[in-house]
Amino acid sequence: MNITATLFGQMITFVIFVWFIKAYLWEPLTSAMDERTNKIADGLASAELGEKRIDEANIEYNRIVDEAKSKASDVITMANQQSSNIIGEAKTISKKEADKIIALSNQQIGQDLNIAKDTLRKDISRIAISCAEKIIKAEINEEKHKAIFDEALKELK
Amino acid sequence: MSQGEGPATDNPVAYISHHLQPLQYGDGFWQINVDTMFFSTLIMLGVMWVAYKVGKNVSVGAPTGAQNILETLIDFVNGLVKEAFPKPNKIVGPLGLTIFVWVFLMNAMDLIPVDLLPKAAEMMGIVGQDGKYALKVVPTTDPHTTFAMALTVFAICVYYNVKNKGLGGYFKSFLVHPFGIALAPINFVLTMVEEIAKPLSLALRLFGNMFTGELVFLLIAILPWYIIPIPGSMWAIFHILVITLQAFIFMVLTIMYISLASEESH
Numbered sequence: 001m002n003i004t005a006t007l008f009g010q011m012i013t014f015v016i017f018v019w020f021i022k023a024y025l026w027e028p029l030t031s032a033m034d035e036r037t038n039k040i041a042d043g044l045a046s047a048e049l050g051e052k053r054i055d056e057a058n059i060e061y062n063r064i065v066d067e068a069k070s071k072a073s074d075v076i077t078m079a080n081q082q083s084s085n086i087i088g089e090a091k092t093i094s095k096k097e098a099d100k101i102i103a104l105s106n107q108q109i110g111q112d113l114n115i116a117k118d119t120l121r122k123d124i125s126r127i128a129i130s131c132a133e134k135i136i137k138a139e140i141n142e143e144k145h146k147a148i149f150d151e152a153l154k155e156l157k
Numbered sequence: 158m159s160q161g162e163g164p165a166t167d168n169p170v171a172y173i174s175h176h177l178q179p180l181q182y183g184d185g186f187w188q189i190n191v192d193t194m195f196f197s198t199l200i201m202l203g204v205m206w207v208a209y210k211v212g213k214n215v216s217v218g219a220p221t222g223a224q225n226i227l228e229t230l231i232d233f234v235n236g237l238v239k240e241a242f243p244k245p246n247k248i249v250g251p252l253g254l255t256i257f258v259w260v261f262l263m264n265a266m267d268l269i270p271v272d273l274l275p276k277a278a279e280m281m282g283i284v285g286q287d288g289k290y291a292l293k294v295v296p297t298t299d300p301h302t303t304f305a306m307a308l309t310v311f312a313i314c315v316y317y318n319v320k321n322k323g324l325g326g327y328f329k330s331f332l333v334h335p336f337g338i339a340l341a342p343i344n345f346v347l348t349m350v351e352e353i354a355k356p357l358s359l360a361l362r363l364f365g366n367m368f369t370g371e372l373v374f375l376l377i378a379i380l381p382w383y384i385i386p387i388p389g390s391m392w393a394i395f396h397i398l399v400i401t402l403q404a405f406i407f408m409v410l411t412i413m414y415i416s417l418a419s420e421e422s423h
Contacts, residue, residue, distance in 0.1 A: 010305030
């Protein structure tokens with residue numbers, strides 16, 4: 001083999017070829033591949049993150065539900081307690097009221113009884129007097145027995 | 158000369174020597190092997206066209222078609238480069254890929270029947286200086302091609318040696334390896350031989366393999382036509398392996414040589 005222009009021609013061709021492949025194929029493709037690798041890695045990472053979030057959300061959900069359940073039972077217990085309290089209170093109040101009413105009506109009855117007794121006594125005494133008057137009118141005069149009546153009336157005073 | 162057996166068997170020596178004759182123009186230094194230049198450049202343009210198309214329409218999403226194939230190739234070459242280079246290197250990847258693709262396709266020209274393109278060229282009036290067909294369609298059977306690549310690789314090696322070891326350090330490595338400074342002259346001769354052997358072996362290995370491969374195809378071609386298919390197809394199938402292997406070896410050795418040259422002095 002002689003050293004000829006062919007050798008240098010081939011060398012130049014080779015250098016141009018390498019440069020072209022580097023600039024137009026290697027670099028765009030490797031950067032695209034790197035980008036894709038990053039994208040896939042990001043995708044996997046975010047998928048993992050999403051899964052983690054779902055787990056977290058489930059835990060949170062369970063926690064909230066448990067909390068709500070316990071709160072609800074608390075509320076029910078409290079309501080029961082409250083209602084029994086209210087009933088008890090109402091019972092005592094109504095008992096008191098009833099007692100008061102009973103006492104009052106007893107008192108009223110006593111008063112009425114006294115009034116009735118009074119009235120009855122007055123009526124009886126009036127009837128007795130009128131009867132006595134009629135009897136006395138028919139038998140004795142006033143002057144004769146004035147002293148007896150006066151004495152009796154004195155006694156009433 | 159017997160009649161009717163075809164040109165190959167009429168005069169086997171002339172047939173083979175004609176086939177090994179490059180299509181040359183010019184004299185002395187300006188002698189150009191037109192066939193070598195033409196076919197290697199044609200293959201280069203074809204590859205460039207595909208590369209440009211794929212590179213321009215590159216998609217980050219799921220790759221399809223040619224991009225898929227080229228990405229696989231790039232991954233393969235990049236794997237070799239990353240194995241050999243501790244620090245990233247911007248040149249050696251594209252260099253290795255170019256060598257692999259180019260050498261593979263130039264070698265693959267060997268699989269075209271040996272008489273097809275020379276005869277076609279002869280019909281178009283493209284003939285050698287003696288007026289007969291002369292066309293070597295496999296550029297890698299021309300040592301100019303293999304030496305051009307090997308010397309370019311060698312130049313890159315020298316560049317990286319000087320860059321990483323410094324001019325003095327590079328020269329010093331000739332004196333102290335492998336036996337230490339006491340045996341400097343012997344070291345110098347040994348390292349010199351070692352360094353020169355690298356491009357020489359690189360170029361001659363590819364050239365030798367492809368030249369002999371072509372020669373075997375020519376020898377098969379001078380057999381009677383009814384025998385040709387059996388050894389012809391067998392050799393062609395075997396040659397697919399040789400073609401790929403030689404392209405791969407050239408690429409791997411290039412990567413290894415440049416990786417050695419990129420080492421810091423120790």
